[in-house]
Amino acid sequence: MARTALAPHATPPDLIRNFCIIAHIDHGKSTLADRMLQKTGVVDPRAMRAQYLDRMDIERERGITIKSQAVRMPWAVEDAAGASTTYALNMIDTPGHVDFTYEVSRSLAACEGAVLLVDAAQGIEAQTLANLYLAMENDLTIIPVLNKIDLPAAQPEKYAEELAKLIGGEPDDCLRVSGKTGEGVEPLLDTIVAQIPAPTGDANAPARAMIFDSVYDTYRGVVTYVRVVDGNLNPREKIVMMSTRATHELLEIGVISPEPVPSNGLGVGEVGYLITGVKDVRQSRVGDTVTNASKPASKDLGGYRDPKPMVFSGLYPIDGSDYPDLREALDKLKLNDAALVYEPETSAALGFGFRVGFLGLLHLEIVRERLEREFGLDLISTQPNVVYDVTMDDGKAVHVTNPSEYPDGKIREVSEPIVRATILSPSEFVGAIMELCQQKRGSLRGMDYLSEDRVEMRYTLPLAEIVFDFFDQLKSRTRGYASLDYEPDGEQVADLVKVEILLQGETVDAFSAIVHKDKAYAYGVMMASKLKDLIPRQQFEVPIQAAIGSRIIARENIRAIRKDVLAKCYGGDISRKRKLLEKQKEGKKRMKMVGRVEVPQEAFVAALSSDGDKGKKGS
């Protein structure tokens, strides 16, 4: 039951439980978290809003959590003798997507236990499985929980067996809850207290606290979330970030419950936030260790890693005059996103923009959507690509983040990044998945049946294939049932070529792509036919060619336009026609010239969109 909270900084570690919830999107993590906030009395039922912990609009709309947060909740448990003890539970929310594996690993490192939450109607998904493995590697105590038991389609027996097989133990150990109705939530809180180990640490040692999240707030600057391992942190003292040796003053320290509450400090095993007045999350990096400046620790907690962009895309304002606004928007986003990297880039076709590096596709989508929504920018993004390492015949090495930088001349070899992918699917789709992975240059590493009709397949795949359209294809071939997770797994040498698209003999840099030799023809044909439909007819015939070097691999023709005159233009038509002309003049300003060919912005947007929609020419 809920109790008066224990005061931070004065809570013995054995009364603290730190846990996270591992779940797939839509499996009800946020709803369960909301229910816990209510049951523990942290949130007044009247103040409750759905999915309390997800802050950004985009998160709430997509039902996913991008950034984690930590909430401290009091929970009292009676022992056999009837004596009641109040504990402090810290629930650390974890990001739920493949692009944020590193952030997930840091959130897990801040916990002693994890609630494995699975939809009782759907079973475990690949990303959950990947995070579960990560939690098991971190020696976390796992509490298996089936959610949504109120659903008519729920099959708790089946999925309890699946979970028992995955983590060991009996199907009966699996708790059953409904985040929606609240059923089973109190027993779950009791189980967390009973099963998850209390944190341990040296209270007298120099402080060591791990940063597991760092968020920029317009009013307060960067808010850093930490888990204290040893020692303690106190208000107004000076602290040191061990990776950079930078010193900051602690302006405020406290816990979230569920709004920030300043405290007298944080002690061993506690989870809370720090505010130092820094303005950029890069000065307070996830994975870094915080220590006291007056009595610094000699050794950090380990596990810190610089975020490494895996996917690059060019972002260009549709209206060239928005370029300074795009720069400013990226500068602002960067304050809150340590993984975002970018540098100015110029495209002959698209003008001035930026080459932006992302952790993955979702990261790309989120950044793009925020730029458009929060900053009101209209953007074109080029086809995302991975990073290639090219070695020339003369031994020179070239690092390629943009296909247009792909070197001419004699190439000895090209390396591309690969990933270890895990796919979970009903077993009926095994054949379809194998065929897809084969096409996408995958190699099977192993395969296991989780239950009679569910299978886990493990593949090595080139990241470039995943970035292209793997996920969409996987979903369509398995009617949406398969789930995918992947993590970087180094590089491989591959037979890659650069395909260029030429309009009337002029290369259009925005459409160049690095693809496997066997896929070059298909890519060339696809782009040429797409562009044929998207580019309006000109006064002259426009050949569209796809080429590897000087070799043409595909060709289409846009026939010359023969008629555009308005046949009838009498008194009443004149104003209408003039207005149309004025509109067309505006439209011409949005045309990009490729040689003599006028290409509307919309054609670039449509040709670069990966959904495969063929645009229609204006009539």
Place this chain on the structure above:
Amino acid sequence: MPPSALPDGDPAPVSGELPAAALASIAGTELGIYVHVPFCTVRCGYCDFNTYTLTELGGLGATIGVDTYADAALAEVDLARRVLGDEAPAVSTVFVGGGTPTMLRSGDLVRMLSGIRERFGLAPGAEVTTEANPDSVTPESLAQLSEGGFTRVSIGMQSAVPHVLATLERTHDPDNVARAVAATRAAGMQVSVDLIYGTPGESLDDWRRSLETAIALEPDHISAYALVVEQGTKLAAQVRRGLVAMPEDDDEADKYELADGLLADAGFGWYEVSNWARSEQTRCRHNIAYWAGTNWWGVGPGAHSHVGGVRWWNVKHPSAYAARLRSGESPAQARESLTDEQRHDERVLLGTRLVEGLPVDDLRTGGRGAVAGLIADGLIDGAAAVARGRVVLTRRGRLLADTVVHRLLAA
């Protein structure tokens, strides 16, 4: 023939009065009057003109109809006379269009013309045209029009091919076209026929047959328009639902070239993109006024007017139109005063449609710079540009007039 969709504009004053700057041009410029007759027996599927069937207007109980229309129109002619004032010149051209003007009794058409003559006077040799449906004219009605001062009849033929007429939902009897042409000529008036090409399902041979039939009628003038699928028409809905195919630009280009060739061989010279005449004397002077940018007053619901750089247009519905006039107000719905740049755009847009072309000197520097390239591309006539300093479109250029205009409008 005003289109049914009206542009946005500035409010028009209730009195209908014009800015002094617009009126300054009145005395020295020819004046035309267009009278719109917004009635049809049936609405054709392709038509987006502002026209109504009698049923749509409410049948016999309607506040306006074919019997009362002439009086409403004459009330606007009164307004025109007041607004344009004593400086207004005698009217050079009158054009009665629709709709189907011949839904009105010939007596009413003549009465409207007489009303214009009484208020403004008609200039010597004035051109007075009415459009006519071949089914709704008779030798008697045509004779009456001729006696009343009409000099020219434009007959809506559209096609000589039954399946094409059916797709267009034209109900007239093709044989009546020849009778109407003969009767018009017998009444001593010039005759023009209108054709439409590019109708879904029309083959090149169908079109050839229509052209040859029209030429065999020996009219003084032929207009040929590419079919445009206008939004809001039944035809547009049929195209959207996939019931008929959208007209194709390439097909229309073939048909335009065929028309221009056959008409030229038969002695018709083009004088505007979609108009051909047997001689300079049989060109439609009223329509030329639209392209030359002179002044005209459009009488009737939805009619457009232009005086000295001000364009305005009337309310569309005949009842609303009549009600405005009954209460002594201008029927104008909105108007626009053209800026210098807009006037330049219009001069280039409209001037290039004519065989006389546009003086190269009227272009801005950028436009003059584009001329050489347009000659090289075969879109404008090099000899006319060099010898006469005028931009005249070639046949290919006429089809690509939009492209040409954009290039000539370079600053």
